[in-house]
Amino acid sequence: MRMPRHLVLALLLAAPPAWCQSAADRRTAAEIRRLRASSNAAIAKHDTSGFGAILAPDFSIVTSYSNHESGRDNHVRSIAQTFASRPDVVYVRTPDDVRVFAPWGMASEQGRWTGSWTDGASKVRITGSYFAKWRKVNGAWRVEGETYVPESCTGGPYCTTPPR
Numbered sequence: 001m002r003m004p005r006h007l008v009l010a011l012l013l014a015a016p017p018a019w020c021q022s023a024a025d026r027r028t029a030a031e032i033r034r035l036r037a038s039s040n041a042a043i044a045k046h047d048t049s050g051f052g053a054i055l056a057p058d059f060s061i062v063t064s065y066s067n068h069e070s071g072r073d074n075h076v077r078s079i080a081q082t083f084a085s086r087p088d089v090v091y092v093r094t095p096d097d098v099r100v101f102a103p104w105g106m107a108s109e110q111g112r113w114t115g116s117w118t119d120g121a122s123k124v125r126i127t128g129s130y131f132a133k134w135r136k137v138n139g140a141w142r143v144e145g146e147t148y149v150p151e152s153c154t155g156g157p158y159c160t161t162p163p164r
Contacts, residue, residue: 021100029098032107032134032141036095043091046083052076056135056142064115064128064148066163089117093130105136113148122156 021029035054042050055072062068069075082089095111109132116125128151135144153159 022102025100025102028100028102028107028141032098032100032109033095035141036093036109036132040092043079043089046089048076048080048083051079054141054143056137056144059143060145062147064126064150086117086119089115091115093132107134107141108132109134119156119158124153124155124158126150126153126159128152 039051039054042048042053052072052075055075057072058070059072059075060068060070061075069078091113092115093111093113095109097110098107100107109130111130112127113130114125114127116123118124128149130146130148132143133145134141136142
């Protein structure tokens with residue numbers, strides 16, 4: 001059975017492949033991926049200023065535990081508390097797709113994330129998907145918002161205690 005042409009066209013237009021992006025959009029997507037990698041490296045070193053460097057001042061997040069936080073400074077303080085209470089915590093965000101809407105200076109990032117730390121005698125490992133909204137702020141790309149969705153969790157009571 002053949003798919004009607006209008007459906008084929010609609011599918012192609014809804015999700016243009018990377019080769020359809022302009023060279024400038026590909027460079028922006030590469031820059032966003034580089035910034036995400038620098039944030040991952042900062043988390044691995046528990047470097048809160050490096051972590052906060054990619055966040056917009058009005059940053060907001062919905063964590064995997066469904067906590068809502070607003071403001072870069074608030075979130076940096078929160079991550080510092082996490083580093084203090086979980087000395088071996090590591091979070092890694094791996095972008096699968098970055099799309100740029102240059103006329104408005106915005107981009108989306110979708111991908112997979114993993115978090116791990118020791119909780120008592122157990123090693124917690126949580127994974128899932130995430131979405132980030134980027135915006136160009138004073139000439140630099142910054143994360144305006146992130147949402148994390150858990151999809152699996154192993155090790156420890158953290159995984160069996162539902163969000164409040």
